[in-house]
Amino acid sequence: MTQPLKALALVCTLKPSPSPTSSGLIAQQVLDNLAEHGATGELVRVVDHDVKPGVEADMGEGDAWPEIRRKIAAADILLISTPTWVGHMSSVAQRVLERLDAELSETDDEGRPSMFGKVAVTAVVGNEDGAHKITADLFQALNDIGFTVPAQGGTYWNGEAMQGGDYNDLDETPEAVESTNATLARNAVHLANLLRTSQYPAS
Numbered sequence: 001m002t003q004p005l006k007a008l009a010l011v012c013t014l015k016p017s018p019s020p021t022s023s024g025l026i027a028q029q030v031l032d033n034l035a036e037h038g039a040t041g042e043l044v045r046v047v048d049h050d051v052k053p054g055v056e057a058d059m060g061e062g063d064a065w066p067e068i069r070r071k072i073a074a075a076d077i078l079l080i081s082t083p084t085w086v087g088h089m090s091s092v093a094q095r096v097l098e099r100l101d102a103e104l105s106e107t108d109d110e111g112r113p114s115m116f117g118k119v120a121v122t123a124v125v126g127n128e129d130g131a132h133k134i135t136a137d138l139f140q141a142l143n144d145i146g147f148t149v150p151a152q153g154g155t156y157w158n159g160e161a162m163q164g165g166d167y168n169d170l171d172e173t174p175e176a177v178e179s180t181n182a183t184l185a186r187n188a189v190h191l192a193n194l195l196r197t198s199q200y201p202a203s
Helices: 022-036 065-074 091-105 131-145 175-197
Strands: 006-011 040-045 077-085 119-126 154-158
Touching (some): 022 077, 022 154, 040 065, 154 175
Parallel strands (some): 006 040, 006 077, 077 119, 119 154
16 A cells, blocks of 8 residues: 655744744644645654754754654655745744755665655745745755745745734634645645656656
8 A cells, every 4th residue: 555645844933842833833734734635744843953054964963954854855745834034034944955955965776866756845924024035945945956846835924014913823814825725735745646656767
């Protein structure tokens, strides 16, 4: 029997557990949508782990990245969820991309980059503008590393300009966000299944 798809959400909030986090909330909502299509999910709050700066797969003693990297390698779908800070992704999300850069030199048994065949999706939240640019930056970086991005593979929420509300303060999820989360999950699972049965050519 074919194993169910696995999804991993890397939540790149600056807030350590157990503080409530908007990027964690939207990530869990996406994982719930993925589960409706048969993909099992796990959420990792990156700031809870000592991910060292650098661009190597393992930065030595105390580095928590190798274990997170193992989870990425086991997943079919990677979700990066980040808050918006001064119009940019969080520093935690940037560090995740920097550590993923090491995968450009890692290959499978047939010589393909190690992230070929994996799907990447994104979620961005914030009470300031920046979601479209952050999504574009994430898509470009993840695609360079070897991930495949599905149609409408990014979801986001921006609060009203010059106000202080957060996504996790909302009484209910906006319909547009619910719809986008559902489309993202549906397309991500569809693409992951296609790539599982028909991997990219090695040469």
